Amino acid sequence: MDRPELDDELWSGIVAGDRRALARAISLCESARADHRLRAEALVARASAEPRLATTARIGLTGPAGVGKSTLIDTLGQHLLQAGHRPAVLAVDPSSRRTGGSLLGDQTRMPRLARGDAFVRPSPTRGHLGGAGAYTLEAAILCAAAGFEPVLIETVGVGQNETEIDDLVDLVVLLLQPGAGDEVQGMKRGLLEHVDVLVVAKADGPLLGVAEETRARFAGALRLLRGPTAPSVALVSAQEGTGIAELWQVIEAQLDERRQSGAFAERRARQRRAWFRNGLVAALTRAVDAPGGLRERWAHLEEAAAHGELSVPEAVRAVLEGLSWSPRV
């Protein structure tokens, strides 16, 4: 097996907090090239051993497209900078997971942050060999190693990927539109059971009244579902900057509590398990399809199955038996 070798120059740049080194390392994570992958893995391996990793919080902001995630990050980011933090923002847009190119407008949605001292990196996720989630984790680990904290991760979601974001971050903030309701029925209880902080966005101008109602409705639903420990529901206006400091207090308080109770470390361990499993699946899939991979090596079995000389299940079993271990599948 190729042993990934550490690019010392790049690594020393990263730990010194050099943005350009960090930027280039993240590009290696994004790349679909096998040699880039090896270099990325070496950096991530080294960065995973950094003590900073355990103390750098990863916070996910999720919600439907257009709910105001980027704008909130722009405003929250200002607040964090003023409070002496140095946030990194990873914006992952799953709508860019199509073949071909993608349009990453996030910088225009976080214009003030793009001007400040924060590190903002929107990413298309399509190329990554370990899947979107793994890419984000790697990039987050590198950001932490470079001294950025907290790491804010923006993903679009309400539907399938909220469990995915659960596997990436220490705390999930879900944004709701004022007046949200019907689509949230559809997003089912799964999400409400998981979410750590619920925020009704755009609580300003003509939407303020509706936003307050929405908050009351969700606070009620959460109490029913999760009892007295149900998380509170915050009201914010990223445009006017209201509720931002309070939101950060809520987030910090939750993180502190989990650090003390050990839930924080437990969750990280769970995430690494999920990562391990997903990585294994991805690696096996690659091992099947890659040039010189399983399919190619056992092409005669595939042919035999194609021509009806063997049944397909028999052919598959024959391949597996040819491997040095015999999994029960």
Next chain:
Amino acid sequence: MNDRGRAQERAWLERASKELARAGDETADALGPRLRQGVAIRPLYTAADLEGLEHLDALPGEPPYVRGPRASMYRGRPWTLRQYAGFSTAEESNEFFLRALAEGQRGLSVAFDLATHRGYDSDHPRVAGDVGKAGVAVDSVEDMKRLFQGIDLGAVSVSMTMNGAVLPVLAAFIVAAEEAGVEQGRLSGTIQNDILKEFMVRNTYIYPPAPSMRIVADVIEYASEHMPRFNSVSISGYHMQEAGATAVQELAFTLADGLEYVRVARERGLPVDAFAPRLSFFFGIGMSFFVEIAKLRAARLLWSELLTERYQPQDPRSCLLRVHCQTSGVSLTAQQPLNNVVRTAVEALAAVFGGTQSLHTNAWDEAIALPSDAAARVARATQLVLQHETGVTDVIDPWGGSYFMESLTAELAREARALIDEVEARGGMTQAVAAGFPQGLIDRAAIERQARVDRGEEIVVGVNRFTADDEAPLEARVVDDERVRREQIARLEALRRSRDEEAVRGALARLEAGARGHDNLLASSVEAMRARATLGEVSAALEKVFGRYEQALRGLAGVYGRSVQGEQSWETCQRAVQAFAEREGRPPRILIAKLGQDGHDRGAKLIATGLADAGFDVDLGPLFSTPEEVARIALDNDVHVVGISTQAGAHTTLVPELTQLLREAAGSAGPLVVCGGIVPQEHHEQLVEAGVAALFEPGTPVPVIAARIVELLVAARDRDGST
């Protein structure tokens, strides 16, 4: 239609089809509807097309004013020749104005520079490169006085395109006139003061939508009280057309904006007749000749109907739409630029047939730089020739009663009304704009139009057909903005030394307090400007209360690609992008950036969309960035290319600064830099020397741009052998 009419039309169709069959033409195509601005045009219109049209009987000066706002029209007074101009210092623009007036111009129309538009004094760090460049620099009452030196403001009407910084600019105008002995009640002219279309397409907003609308209302209120001869809003569709809107979109969104301004003024408690007669309109006139004429007629029809229905005004002038027109700049080409004289003349004619009250005609070097003196003269002469040599002023509404024109007028009005209803259903224009509704439709129309041109389906002479490659470069007007900035800074310093500082502080404090409360902010701004506060200081005082607004640029992934699918050049360039992606492990990544106060974003959004559809990963940077900010985003995102879209002339200052920063940070491993937009030939060398790898002029097809960028990238990679 009666039976005889129907039979007659059938017979015509048969005859026409036979003729075409004999000639071997594809009959169905030749006689089918043709789309112009989204309106289907049939080959023949007849009396039957007039059936059921209600507007036909009214004469000029009669509601609903389809045939003209005044009874006498051009027999009484021809349209006002009003050219939009301004550049460099107030003195230089003043000289230009005096010459223009001597050469037959009737009214003035001032173009301010982008620093002024965005509420910054010339010494602000964010405006280096923009001072005096795309308009005239005005920082104070003193500059305003210089601008109108020797011009009698009681006699010459002055139109001012100012929106974001409307308060200090209008205030400076009022004080400058007052100090020249003309009190405000005698001033005639127009202030644009149309903020909604700034959020939509023009991008010189400063504050968020809500306080911006309050400012609009303050100006309307002040003018209705003190400036009876002054138009307090010029509700503008022109900029929408230039940003890509179809005729129906331009019509609908402009009138919907108008309704919104009426609403905010009514909420102030102003009776409709106190201000509606002083609302004026502004439309663009493009190359769709008939559609443009019909658009102006339909606009008058609709405005009259809408105001009557909703507000039952007593004063008939409240329902009467008066309009200024400007010929279209986007229809003009950088290639074979003299052809633009013809285009502009045809557009001007459409504006006149449509019954415009005043007109700006573009110069033939429009797609190269601000008009040179020679080109500006031809632009003026175009109107003078129309007015004095052709007889077009002899008869009022010559198209009245035309089967085609009347039916087209009705159709545009119908479609625009449907779109206005949609906007109203979304809570009116302020909310529709905040939600990005009109922007999305306009951007889509703009990108689709470019795809039609790139595909060769819409012919532009000299660009995609009948091209020539032996063009002589021409001399462009170039403003030395460094010098203008130095002069302005010296003046600001002199002003700050000579004024009563305490009076200024007091006036600014009152303004700020007034902004927190409910004072009329124009009245407070007049006090501050009179005390010799600067434009930037007045703006900053308001910004403290209202904040500065930032709006995201959005591309429309897929829209360009879908429209050119199957084209050979497109597929070739997609393959090249793909090959690069396979070789490098990721697609080519490009940052599309706008530098300085330049708010032209049509080209940037088009290129962002087109390149993403071609397979690039595209970062779209925020408007109004400094070179430092662009360099930072480029390096953080580790892009292969930085693409600067430059329109407003600041490239000679800002682009070299950017390339320098990139070199300092990344050496030769940094991203390539390419440029597109308005860069006169004489700047090419300077930019190439500064490290710009390619320049793309207006009219370059997107597939050509994409292919060339990949080619440059591959060459650069091969050269350094890097990965």
